[in-house]
Amino acid sequence: MKHLHSGKVRDLYELPTGELLMVARDTISAYDYVLDTPIPDKGRILTQLSLWWFERLADLLPNHIVSADLPPDAPAEWAGRAVVVRRLDMVPVECVARGYLTGSGLKEYTKTGSVCGVALPAGLLDGSRLPEPIFTPTTKAAVGEHDEAMTFTQVEATVGDLAPRLRDLTVAVYRRGAEMARERGIIVADTKIELGLDPSGELVLGDEVLTPDSSRFWPADAWEPGHAQPSFDKQFVRDWLTSPESGWDQASGEAPPPLPDEIVEQTRARYVEAYERITARTFT
Numbered sequence: 001m002k003h004l005h006s007g008k009v010r011d012l013y014e015l016p017t018g019e020l021l022m023v024a025r026d027t028i029s030a031y032d033y034v035l036d037t038p039i040p041d042k043g044r045i046l047t048q049l050s051l052w053w054f055e056r057l058a059d060l061l062p063n064h065i066v067s068a069d070l071p072p073d074a075p076a077e078w079a080g081r082a083v084v085v086r087r088l089d090m091v092p093v094e095c096v097a098r099g100y101l102t103g104s105g106l107k108e109y110t111k112t113g114s115v116c117g118v119a120l121p122a123g124l125l126d127g128s129r130l131p132e133p134i135f136t137p138t139t140k141a142a143v144g145e146h147d148e149a150m151t152f153t154q155v156e157a158t159v160g161d162l163a164p165r166l167r168d169l170t171v172a173v174y175r176r177g178a179e180m181a182r183e184r185g186i187i188v189a190d191t192k193i194e195l196g197l198d199p200s201g202e203l204v205l206g207d208e209v210l211t212p213d214s215s216r217f218w219p220a221d222a223w224e225p226g227h228a229q230p231s232f233d234k235q236f237v238r239d240w241l242t243s244p245e246s247g248w249d250q251a252s253g254e255a256p257p258p259l260p261d262e263i264v265e266q267t268r269a270r271y272v273e274a275y276e277r278i279t280a281r282t283f284t
């Protein structure tokens, strides 16, 4: 099969049928690096979580999933983390919705009092919940570049009449995911979805959806506005990399060192826990 595209943690191939095969790797990224040490089963866990979400979002919009069965000419090791999807004409906007303020949104808010042109109340802190979830789109930056915030007017200039539908669908997916995850003790602070057009011109949900790679997952019982919230899945990795034990100096520009076994195991356990809490299924 023909390799089309590699992201930080997933690859895209073209099948002889013209459909695509989206393959999730066990890699994890932190501090803008793809770490050398894989997290066993991360690809499978997040693929299965995403498939579970696609099913529960199907009443909001169609999706690109064709089959979770491994195509005959794909390596057996891809089983459970490769999904056949139909080819879409992807919209050239990263569709992001935020229910909480942090990261680049907080940075923009601190400077301007707004995010992507949306004015927010004064006095919000890192981790504050927003009065309502907001659409905070960005450009699709080239590999190695950073996405740039877009105003709604810029989205309209880019995609025309699709703009309000991108906004409404992105916020609706976020609301559904955030509500269901919160009932299970996980805050989804924000999420990025990919939308594309099918040949009939219908907007279709692509990529992965509502995973810890496409979204910020926070443990709800540790939520406390006023500082950076702990990541549900990546905090063990972040804490170790920034501890003297790792010997890594983030300011050096050097790539992080390999992760110790116990950090890998703790991180794998967090992915399993997120999957099992949200889906109420046992990961096998």
Ligand SMILES: N#Cc1c(N)ncnc1-c1cnn(CCN2CCOCC2)c1
Pocket: 005, 006, 007, 010, 011, 012, 020, 022, 023, 064, 085, 086, 087, 088, 089, 090, 194, 196, 206, 207, 208
């Ligand atoms: N999904 C999807 C999809 C589709 N269904 N049809 C056409 N193109 C795409 C596509 C092409 N690039 N990306 C960016 C995200 N990629 C996801 C896979 O892994 C690599 C990064 C999405």
